[in-house]
Amino acid sequence: MIRVGILGAGFMGEVHAAAWRSVPGVRVAGIATLDPAARPWLRGFDGRVVTDPRVLIAAPDIDVIDVCLPTPLHESSVCDAARAGKAIVCEKPLAATFAAAERIAAAVARARAPFMPAHVVRFFPEYAAARDLVRGGRIGRPATARTFRGGPPPGWAPWILDPAQSGGLFVDLLIHDFDYLRWVLGPVRRVHARAAARPDAGAGAVHGLAVLRFASGAVAHVEGSWAYPAGSPFWTRLELAGPDGLIVQDSRRAAPLVRHRPPDAAEPRYPQAAIDRGPYARMLHHVAERLEHGSAFDPGIDDAVAAVRIASAAAASAAAAAPVEVGA
Amino acid sequence: MKVAVLGYAHVHAPAYAGRLGEVPGVTLAGVYDPDTGVAASAARSHGVPHRATLDEAIGSADAVVIAAPNADHHDLAVAALRAGRHVLCEKPLATRLEDADAMIAEARARGAVLATAFPMRFAPPIVAAYRAVRGGGLGRVLALSGANNGQRPSVPWFSDPRRAGGGAVMDHTVHLADLMRWLLDDEVGEVYAEVGTLLHDGPIDDVGVLSIRFAGGAVATIDASWNRPPGYPAWGGLELRIVAEHDVLDVDPFAERLTLYGRERAIWVDWGADADRAMLEAFVAACRGASNALARGEDGRAALAVALMAYESARTGRPVRAEAGGAPRR
Incomplete structure (x- = not known):
């Protein structure tokens, strides 16, 4: 036990x-x-x-x-x-x-x-399946990636909106996509990012646009948002393209069960799979399994550090209005 | 009004020639192309005269629509403008800013209309977004993200740097650059870009993502990549997100479509409004003196400048600032 x-x-x-x-x-x-x-x-x-x-x-x-x-x-x-x-x-x-x-x-x-x-996105079945397709050669050598992640600001935890505590949007929100893309495409060579703040919401970014260049040459556009009004759905999108194919996943179009309820303006509604059906259970199942066998967890500490490195480089790039070399 | 088509090399040429005949008060006066075989066959398919020479084509019409390879726009436009003809030119307006400047100067000198073919300004979802931004209580626009991803055009000159002036970045940056300038009523202040040739063989870029700061402070990205594979259900698409102080607009002007599943693959069939035809009607109205949303030569030049700044940024690895007038700093 x-x-x-x-x-x-x-x-x-x-x-x-x-x-x-x-x-x-x-x-x-x-x-x-x-x-x-x-x-x-x-x-x-x-x-x-x-x-x-x-x-x-x-x-x-x-x-x-x-x-x-x-x-x-x-x-x-x-x-x-x-x-x-x-x-x-x-x-x-x-x-x-x-x-x-x-x-x-x-x-x-x-x-x-x-x-x-x-890094739960690695355990989302759709993201894992997309990586399997890429590694199986189904799109050829990956050339471009495009991700979106966002919705309303996280109203349940106001500290997340304070960059001094959470690292801000690039670190808290987009680390998911930075980690996932590094998992699929390999090390990031450099990042250029821009951020938009809202006058009434403090200095922190509410919308972030990052352009990544990978060591492989691949280019990724990573977009994240806390700019949607309260009550809007949280949603994600993923595109991976190579010479032989294009993979598209959009959480807005993957709704096997929709429960229609009166609108609840206070809390964002997360994609069903995010909580009820899988990724967290899959992730923690992995932990239990590896502990039983005495083998290392995947992702590990190096992945955690590398993801923070990419994300903080994006934040630094947005602050400096210049590209930042990463090498992670 | 008689309108001739000069150059039948662009993938949009058949659509423009076809729609022109549907615009009230317009007669398609003929088709000219330096490749007489292409011109003759196009003229036959539209049931109009084949104009064997440029002079004959210009002489036959009150206005012209240019659908030649990008690098040929300048010579055709200047010839038509010198003869006092109005010109609607396919995008990008030219491949070099000096060519665009010369076209604009010629139009001013002759009092003729020089318009750039940016039909997305006439797509109803974009028009609705424009109205919302300009008067809908969204608050100030903070950020925009646009994607104009497509297949690499199968017509060979698109992949010839000399004739096209560039690849995906030249081909696909300009639509969104124009829409963003138009929506914001602002000019691009700085461009950073990652550009590469990663998807196809050949000398020309097929991957390009631009990161932009507008003079007024809004930030934006444009994804111009030709990354849709041959099996994609359509040529590509265009999407635009507008993040404002209060609201967010997600715009997909091509969302009005059917999916047709065939034996081999599925394709998309548009059922939405025809932006090309609305643009051609606006051009005809502009030739008659109307003021409307039609993109002019100056707009085409500004959009071209953004694409050129992206190439400059990719060469230097640095963000490129716009000089006054929107030219890249050299």
């Missing part, structure tokens, strides 16, 4: 808890959250609820620490968990800055801790 302690009981903590429950041989043994009363979903939870994450990190009956805390808390909790000899799953991004990501990676390496960043 693999025993998991989840740090954080917000949106991601709840999603991870539900996904862990579907993985055989795993028990969520504890959840740490500052204010349990504010998280009604915990009422149905049968393990320990603590207010200090260090209690779970130190607990001998916990094997895996799953970090679902806001980004600024990743460094201390991952480093503590690594020192405590735990296996670690950490929500993306690993850190808001490349420097912090490198510090975390050093601590993880020193402790030889099994580590996986929750």
Whole structure:
């Protein structure tokens, strides 16, 4: 039995808890959250609820620490968990800055801790299937990629809109596509990005447009948005093209079940698959399986650092209005 | 009004020639092309005279539509303008800014209309977006992202740098550059671009993504790549996202289409309004003195400048700033 302690009981903590429950041989043994009363979903939870994450990190009956805390808390909790000899799953991004990501990676390496960043897009069946097609040679040598990810601002967690805490749109939101494209197309050579802020929404970008050049020569356009009005759907799109083919995936056109409800203007509605049917369960299933076999998680800490490096280079490019060499 | 077609080399030539005959008050006066075989066959298919020489074609008409290879636009347009004819020229207006300048100067000197064929200005979804941006309470436009991706045109001159002036970036940047300038009533201030030849053999670019800052501060990207494979259901498409302070507009002017599944592949069949015909009607109205949304020579030049700035950026690896007048800094 693999025993998991989840740090954080917000949106991601709840999603991870539900996904862990579907993985055989795993028990969520504890959840740490500052204010349990504010998280009604915990009422149905049968393990320990603590207010200090260090209690779970130190607990001998916990094997895996799953970090679902806001980004600024990743460094201390991952480093503590690594020192405590735990296996670690950490929500993306690993850190808001490349420097912090490198510090975390050093601590993880020193402790030889099994580590996986929750780069969940790799576990979306449609994204995984697209990569399989590319690797199977179905489009030839990939030449272009085009991704979109976005919707309304994340109203459930206002800290995400503060670049000082989350890294901003390129790091918090687009890290998914940067990581995915690096997984499919290889290392990124350079990035040029532009960002748009909204006068009433602070200095942080609400819309980002990044152009990536890969070491392979491939060119990608990566677009992300928090500019849609509240209540608009969150959606994603992926295109991969080569001389022999083009792959297109659009979440707006992949709706096997649509429940028509009165509009709820407060929260964005996520694609069904994002929560109910799979990617998080697949991701955590991978963690459990690899732990059983004693093999490394994929993606690992290097992928987490590289993704932060690309994303922070995009943010730096937008700030400097100049291309930034990446090499990651 | 009699309108002749000069040059029958562009993929849009058959559509323009065909639609001209449908515009009220217009007679298709004939077709001229330096390849007399092409011109004769085109003239036959439209049921109009084949004009054997440029002079004969210009003499036969009050106005001309130019659908020749890009590098030939200048000579044909100047010849027609010198004779006092109005000109609607296929995009890009020219392959060099000095050619575009000469065309514009000739039109001004003769008091003739010089228009650039940017039919997307007349696509109803784009017109609705324009109205929303200009008066619909969206707030200031913050960002635009446009994609004009297509198959590589099968006509060989499109892949000849000398005749086309460039590949995908030259072919596909200009539509969106024009729409964005028009929607924002603003000029491009800076262009960065990643350009490559990754999908086809040959000397010409087929991948190009531009990152733009407008003088007024809006940011934008244009994806101009010829990355639709031969099996794609259509030649390609054009999409535009407009991110404003309050609202976001997702525009797909080609969304009005049927999918026709055949034995081998599926194709898209448009059922939406005909933007080409609306543009030709606007050209005819402009020749008669009307003021409308028709893109003029200056608009064609500005869009060409954006494509040239993209090539300059790709050569230098740096963002390229526009000089006053929209020319790339050299």
